[in-house]
Amino acid sequence: MSVSSGDLTPELLHSSLWGDALVEAAGIPVYDMQLVTVGGGLGSFTLLDVLRIRGVATSAMRVLSTSDSPWQTWEYLTRVSQLPAHERIRSDSGARPDNIWGFPSYAVQEAWQDRSVRPLLQVLTEPVMADFYSPKAALVMRTVQREADRIGYWQMLAKGQVRMVRKRLGGGYFTILTPPAGSGPTKRVALRSRFVHLAVGYPGLKFLDDLQEFRQRQGERYRVVNAYEPHEHVYDQLSKRPGVVVVRGAGIVASRVLQRLIDDRERYGLRTQIVHLFRTYVTGSHGPHAFMRRKGGDGWAYQAFTMPKSAFGGQLKAQFRRATPERRARLASLVAGTTTPKLSGWQEQLRRARRGNWYHPVHAEVERIDLAPDGRLVTYTNSANSAPMQHVSDFIIDCTGLEADMPEHRVLDDLLRHGGARPNKAGRLQVGEHFEVLGAENGDGVLYASGAATAGNHFLAVDSFIGMQTAALDIADDLAGRGFCGGLGPVRSVSQWIRWAANRGPA
Structure with a gap:
């Protein structure tokens, strides 16, 4: 390998501590930057937003990302999981990624824009007389774009794929970026910084073992799909001829997929049959204590948001901060889990579907997936309450979630191997009270993380709008x-809010 190739040498790959001369000898250009954030999603965006509000110049920070915008990945995941731009997401009115103050709320902004008091009345009467208010996905993306423009986000964006973050001899870090093809004379560039922030989201899709085995064995990617991957062809095919769909999962995504299937059936007069497999079937309110019981029924566990509201800024949040790792794990098992909001319109849809005998909820464990003689899919199930069953279908939609195991992500895996980071009880990055990655400190340099990779630490609701803002504020306090x-x-807070309201850049 030529020393001027600008690529990683065997010595760099196998060294956990890099000297400046070692990087330069590999022909990798080095650029100095005070803070680098890796990811380029809403986690990176919220940190940059907070730091810009606190007076940090755009020239001091860079966000490294393959995405063109901070909402790109989020918009993709919501869209393919049947939450397109015009639909409402599962988020509180005051949880605004573009507005750390949370005022005015989304409900106030929507009421002002639509010249309607309806959103305000819904907030005032939720949840007793109305469903919880939640914003439309389009409103979230529009407001984030406005804030990105305001803080100069595009000036801080550097496109490319991050390969690794390694400790630097003397303190700080090297972050290795692979720029887009044809954008420069070398394959890699290195950003040398004192601070690094990781907000890399989920490593990939999570398939149940039996579905993964079937997909690999049969090379099947068309009829067995994950709700978080493009699967519009399923609805398109069902619109052309009658079919049977097996839906697996009992969370918000499963409820949205069911709503799409029911909407299409009723709107276009289709004859789609739906088999819904529940691994755990909830028949009513459940929980270990009276004050921690969660509503449920018809197989579903109901909860307005991904976590109880007290996890975002109340008693539960305080308990988590004080708790030992063992107690945090116990608390998380009590309050976390698969849930969906109990929305009146969706509930009525399911009632109609059950009465029409074309929605079939089944409580069973799946043993395996195979092919029928006619080439259709066969799901073999077993239940303690009934004889083994076979469900023949045209499609299977897996709504069980996203994969968050760190070894599945190149940067996180390298950090565990070479960066000194260590997993917590939940198998995610162990971080301190300011979201600093424990074990990854280097001299006066600090590596921070936020989002899904930090679950299981002192803050429960990390994978949420408020969770990302909480992490950003805590990191900013430490950086201050x-x-x-x-x-x-x-x-300063009041003056910066005025600038935000007037859409003027931070000062």
Whole structure:
């Protein structure tokens, strides 16, 4: 390998601590930057937003990403999981990624834009007389774009694929970026910084073992799909001829997929049959204590948001901060789990579907997936309450979630192998109270993380709008103590909110 090739050498790949001369000898250009955030999604965006509000210049920070915008991945996942732009997401009115103050809320903004008091009345009467208010996906994306423009996000964006983050001899880190093909004379570039932030989201899709085995054995990618991958062809095929769909999962995504199937059937007069497999079937309110019981029924566990509201900023949040790792694991098992909001319109849809005998909920464990003689899919199930069954279908939609195991992500796996990071009780990155990755410190340099990779630590609701903002605020507080940015006292907070409201850049 030529020393001027600008690529990773065997010595770099196998060294956990890099000197400046070692990187330069590989022909990799080095650029200095005070802070680098890796990911380029809403986790990166919220940190940059908070730091810009605290007075950090755009020239001091870079976001490394393959995405063109901070909402790109989020928009893709919501769209393919049947939450297109015009639909409402599962989020609180005050949880605004573009607005750390949460005022005005989404409900107020929607009421103002639509010249309607309906959103305000819904917020005032939720959840007793109305469903919880939640914003439309389009409103979230539009407001995030406005804030990205305001803070100069595009000036901080550097496109490319991050390969790894390694400790630097003398303190700080090297972040290795592979720029888009044809964008430069070398294959890699290195950003040398004192601070690094990781907000890399989920490593990939999560398939149940039996579905994964079938897909690999049969080379099947068309009829057995994950709800988080493009599967519009399923609905398209069902619109052309009658078919049977097996839906697996009992969370918000499963409820949205069912709503799409029911909407299409009723709107276009289709004859789609739906078999819904529940691994755990909830028949009513459940929970270990009276004050921790969750509503449920017809197989579903109901909860307005991904976590109880107290996990975002109440008693549960305080308990998690004080708890030992063992107690955190116990608390998480009590309050987490698969849930969906109990929305009145969707509930009525399911009632009509059950009465029409074309929605069939089944409580059973899946043993295997195979092919019928006619080439259709056969799901073999077993239940303690009934004889083994076979469900023949044209499609299977897996709604069980996203994969978050760290070894599945190249950057996180490298951090565990070479960066000193260690997993917590939940198998995610172990972080401190300011979301610093424990074990990855290097001299005066600090590596932070937020989002799904930090689940199981002192804050429960990390994978949410408020969770990402909480992490950003805590990281900014730590950076302020290290002299990187200013504080956010009452005077500055008010002045910056006024600038936000007037759509003027931070000062």
